Amino acid sequence: MGKMIARDHLLARGKFADRANRFLGKAWDRGWLPEATVEPEAVWLAAAKSAGIKTAERAIDAETAQRSESEIEDFRLRLSKLCEAINSEAKLNPLGRAMAFGQLTRVVAQRLSFGDFWQREPDLAHTQIAPPILIIGHMRSGTTRIHKLLAADPAHSHTRYCDAWHPVPRTPDLRQIKSRADLFMLETLNPWLQSIHPMASGEVEEELAWLAGALNHSIYESQWHIPSYSAFSEARDPEPVYRELERVLRTDAAHRKCAHRPRVMKAPQFSEDLACLLKLFPDARVVVAERDKEAVLKSAVSLVANQMAIQSDECNLDAITALYERKIALRNERREAALNNWNGPIARLAFDDLTADWEREIARAYRELGMELSAEARSAMRAAMQSSESSAHHGHAEQLSRFDAQLMEARGAA
Numbered sequence: 001m002g003k004m005i006a007r008d009h010l011l012a013r014g015k016f017a018d019r020a021n022r023f024l025g026k027a028w029d030r031g032w033l034p035e036a037t038v039e040p041e042a043v044w045l046a047a048a049k050s051a052g053i054k055t056a057e058r059a060i061d062a063e064t065a066q067r068s069e070s071e072i073e074d075f076r077l078r079l080s081k082l083c084e085a086i087n088s089e090a091k092l093n094p095l096g097r098a099m100a101f102g103q104l105t106r107v108v109a110q111r112l113s114f115g116d117f118w119q120r121e122p123d124l125a126h127t128q129i130a131p132p133i134l135i136i137g138h139m140r141s142g143t144t145r146i147h148k149l150l151a152a153d154p155a156h157s158h159t160r161y162c163d164a165w166h167p168v169p170r171t172p173d174l175r176q177i178k179s180r181a182d183l184f185m186l187e188t189l190n191p192w193l194q195s196i197h198p199m200a201s202g203e204v205e206e207e208l209a210w211l212a213g214a215l216n217h218s219i220y221e222s223q224w225h226i227p228s229y230s231a232f233s234e235a236r237d238p239e240p241v242y243r244e245l246e247r248v249l250r251t252d253a254a255h256r257k258c259a260h261r262p263r264v265m266k267a268p269q270f271s272e273d274l275a276c277l278l279k280l281f282p283d284a285r286v287v288v289a290e291r292d293k294e295a296v297l298k299s300a301v302s303l304v305a306n307q308m309a310i311q312s313d314e315c316n317l318d319a320i321t322a323l324y325e326r327k328i329a330l331r332n333e334r335r336e337a338a339l340n341n342w343n344g345p346i347a348r349l350a351f352d353d354l355t356a357d358w359e360r361e362i363a364r365a366y367r368e369l370g371m372e373l374s375a376e377a378r379s380a381m382r383a384a385m386q387s388s389e390s391s392a393h394h395g396h397a398e399q400l401s402r403f404d405a406q407l408m409e410a411r412g413a414a
Helices: 015-029 040-050 056-064 069-089 094-120 122-126 143-152 161-165 175-189 208-212 227-234 239-255 274-280 293-311 317-340 351-356 358-369 375-388 394-402 404-413
Strands: 133-136 263-266 285-290 346-350
Touching (some): 015 175, 040 069, 069 227, 094 239, 122 239, 143 285, 227 317, 239 263, 239 274, 274 317, 293 317, 358 375
Parallel strands (some): 285 346
């Protein structure tokens, strides 16, 4: 691995992203390429073509398969509201507009492809699965470490990066190859990606992409300044989003033949929507990750600033800081309200305690969750922790130490 390029500012942008942005702007101005149009009609048209849906009748069948009328209406409304917010608020540069169009086209194409698949294999969306283990916590609160430790237990299952971002079953299954290509492009655009959130095609990954597939706001508000969409989605019943996630989970479990093993799942958004998640999975076990608010905020602002800087030339650290101060408070409030009305098994893991003695804390969590911690699981967890010692993620701590002044200034303004 080559030496990492120094990230000298929270809003730093890699050279390739700058070049791609300039090229797209010039290509659109001179008519070399068609400009990305982030409008629902253009997205649906491109998505249907990408999914190989050639007739209006087939498109309707693919959109409606396994989904209720209210779920179909919810997705359509979300897409309209999100496109409106992108066009009126996000101030995206040419690269950002191309990325937004690409992401939304992928989401709609995936939705159509799943519908097409469920028409042929309807039972897979209703596969019986073992009760999941839900990791609940803010981004940067230690959820990834907990996720990888629990996922290392051979008694459990987990979502891989390739399953998260290419979830529709295919034959032959080329999803790992496609995911490697995706990551290569992302790392080229963003040289600090792996230090902020390490990812690999076949490795443990959160279910954030599945939420994005139903147009939940979380992944989009971490890339674009879209306050109206955040407010719209936060106030809306999230059940249509999680019904889609549930179908995808059951389908993935059946396709990978791991439905009998509890899926270890996590996404920061789960805190915000925990009441809905527990309604759908009432037999779940819950692990709550806890960390000092200031440390969470600092790391979250760094992550989001890195994502936004690529796609907009007008990023505002004050606005990012204010957004995530509000998100932390909102998610804490909704999480605790949901847990106060729930009597299932729960374990709380503090970031600093896990750092001091992860084996002790994981053993305690297993006891509190009523699970057996086997010798095989302990061995696999030790291997996972040893592997993480060489992770590029340690570079993010070094970046944060250099950004203290910028973060304090943004915090004061917010």
